[in-house]
Amino acid sequence: MIENDVSADAAVGSAAGASVVDAYAAVLRPVRSGNTFEETVQKVLQLVRLGLVPVGERLPPERELAERLQISRVTLREALKVLQDAGVLEVRRGRYGGAFVRQPVAASAAEGDGEQLRRRAEELGDQLEDTLLFREVLEVGAAELCAARRPTGAEAELLRELLTATGAASLDEYRRIDTRLHLAVAELSGSPSVAAHxxxxxxxxxxxxxxxPLLPPNLDHSQRQHEQLVEAILAGDQDGARAAMREHLAGTAALLRGFLA
Structure with a gap:
């Protein structure tokens, strides 16, 4: 839990000035989608990326952040914890505690073997949005087509097995198994071209x-969305499959935009 002293909060708010408060309002809008955790991470990262909270300075108090975003403090603490683990924030406890910006987002994303991949993300530039949009068009459409076919027998069993596998996957194996589940949905759409693209x-x-970074709260949320997706597909619920896939992809897109956009 992050502890903030009321008098310290007031001092920080006074020092920040009205212009910063206005800038906060532009970023810290209420979270409205079903991807509460992912959007919270994205919005906090935007504060850092835009320089609204410089390195070494403290984020707005936990109470204020939760109220602005209209989320629970439990969700907020989860988001701050993973950003601390990612090296973006430092959480300090006590009278003058809070969540402080430790380093720029780009620096934390570049640690270790991620440097080359971070450069690749920068090279993509505007293609990030194009890639996310193209993915949404393909996967939402594939989910609907897959539900229309309503897989049975071995095809249905494959989806169930992959769903179980994603839930049990270790962090090292998660990306590969998650990819296989999504690819299976594309393959079962009935269109080889959709699967290839x-x-x-x-x-x-x-x-x-x-x-x-792989964020456990996001993976737990993703698994629940996977379950909704597979359930809709196996029930032949085309609208449900589209909605489940769209919401699932929106969560991933929020994290990518937060860290890389």
């Missing part, structure tokens, strides 16, 4: 995903 775009997406 998805394989290409997923390779690019994985390059980008490898530039950001």
């Amino acid at each position: 998805y394989a290409t775009v997923r390779a690019t997406v994985n390059e980008l995903l490898d530039c950001i």
Whole structure:
């Protein structure tokens, strides 16, 4: 838990000035989608990326962040924890505690073997948005087509097995198994062209995903979305499959935009 002293909060707010408060309002809008955790991470990263909270300075108090974003403090603490683990924030406790910006987002993303991949993300530039849009068009359409076919027998069993595998995957294996589940949906759409194009775009997406940390709360949320997706597909619920896939992809896109955009 992050502890903030009321008098310290007031001092920081006074020092920040009205212009910073206005800038906060432009970023810290209420979270409205079903991807509460992912959007919270994205918005906090935007504060850092835009320089609204410089290195060494403290984020707005936990209470204020939760109220602005209209989220629970539990969700906020999860988001701050993973950003601390990623090296973006330092959480200090006590009278003058809070979440402080430790280093720029780009620096934290570049640690270790991620440097080359981070450069690849920078090279993509505006292609990030194009890649995310193309992925959404392909995967949402594939989910609907797959549900229309309503897989049975061995095809249905494959989806169930892959769903179980993603839930049990270690962090080292998660990306590969997650890719296989999504590729299976594309393959079962009935269109070889959709599957082929998805394989290409997923390779690019994985390059980008490898530039950001794996966040356990996001993986737990993703698994619940996977379950909703597979359930809709096996029930032949085309609208449900489209909605589940679109919401699932929106969560991933929020994290990628937060870390890399």
